[in-house]
Amino acid sequence: MPGPEDDLSLLVQAARIAGPIALRYWKRNPKVWQKGDESPVTEADHAVNEALHHHLRAARPDYGWLSEETPDDPARLAARDVFILDPIDGTRAFIEGEDSFSHALAVAKGGVVTAGVVYLPALDRLFAATLDGPATLNGQPIQASTQTTIEGATLLTPAVNLKPEFWPGGVPDVKRSFRTSVAYRLALVGQGRFDGMLSFRQGWEWDIAAGSLIAARAGATVTDRHGEPLRFNRPTPRSDGLIAAAPGLHAALRARLA
Structure with a gap:
């Protein structure tokens, strides 16, 4: 059975596949639609979602699937392991040509996230972590703030x-x-x-x-x-x-x- 490091490696591969797909549409006037909740979605969101679904489910066919751009399937609730992802998080930034959009990919086991990747393809910044390992940015460990008070935060x-x-x-x-x-x-x-x-x-x-x-x-x-x-x-x-x-x-x- 794949462990968190195996899943993380898979998520990193998937993020690296997703990045070039998104960048093909970025700053090139992609088609945009409005969802029922008035949030935007683009043809790039759908293209990235399709590529991620193909790559991840081919590698882990028994994992459940929860994505913003896929109709929810209640079958995921019976799965111990599930992919949870947003093909493009920050779609409004993507549409405006800003570089702060990301691909957010995770695996959760028993309700707890065990591997996660946040990749910003326009900046080539890849954040990653497993449940029992360090958090990293482009392979180097990162550390959260130690701020203790509200003043100056x-x-x-x-x-x-x-x-x-x-x-x-x-x-x-x-x-x-x-x-x-x-x-x-x-x-x-x-x-x-x-x-x-x-x-x-x-x-x-x-x-x-x-x-x-x-x-x-x-x-x-x-x-x-x-x-x-x-x-x-x-x-x-x-x-x-x-x-x-x-x-x-x-x-x-x-x-x-x-």
């Missing part, structure tokens, strides 16, 4: 999340930034370029599975907005918000939210 989050109604304990005085790709935000926390990231919206598993493992293995604390552990391959594949931050900062943010 850098946080990746939309501006709306800093409205007073969300913070009974007082709005945190942080330096706010943003990236469209949720997976990339999590990877940046793992890299230590930002002290944390925060979302109050329900998050799709395909957006957060790979990045959450990378951030956690780099030393960040990663939970839902209530401080509860994340679980994956659920019937409704969403989390109630997301907080990933240096452990001390995570505790300080949770205290302000309580």
Whole structure:
């Protein structure tokens, strides 16, 4: 039976296949459609999804499949192992010709992510981790921030999340930034370029599975907005918000939210 390192190697291969496909459409006016939830999808999303499905399922035909661009099949719920992926995370950035879109690929076993890759093909940055190994960027170990207080902390989050109604304990005085790709935000926390990231919206598993493992293995604390552990391959594949931050900062943010 394949172990986490075997799965990680497969995910890296798949990400390297996906990158050139996405770049063929990037900055070339790809066809765009609107989904039922008003989010955009492009012909590149579908092309990458098809290539990933072919490559990954050929290698692991007994694994379940959960992808943003594939109709959900409840058969995945009976699978011990499941691929969870977003062919292009940050589609709006992709459409605008920005370089911060990513491929987010993960394997979850028994509800826990055991291998994950976040690859930014336009920047050739490949973040990776296994459940029992280090988090890396292009093969080199990365380390999350050790920030312990809110004061002076850098946080990746939309501006709306800093409205007073969300913070009974007082709005945190942080330096706010943003990236469209949720997976990339999590990877940046793992890299230590930002002290944390925060979302109050329900998050799709395909957006957060790979990045959450990378951030956690780099030393960040990663939970839902209530401080509860994340679980994956659920019937409704969403989390109630997301907080990933240096452990001390995570505790300080949770205290302000309580």
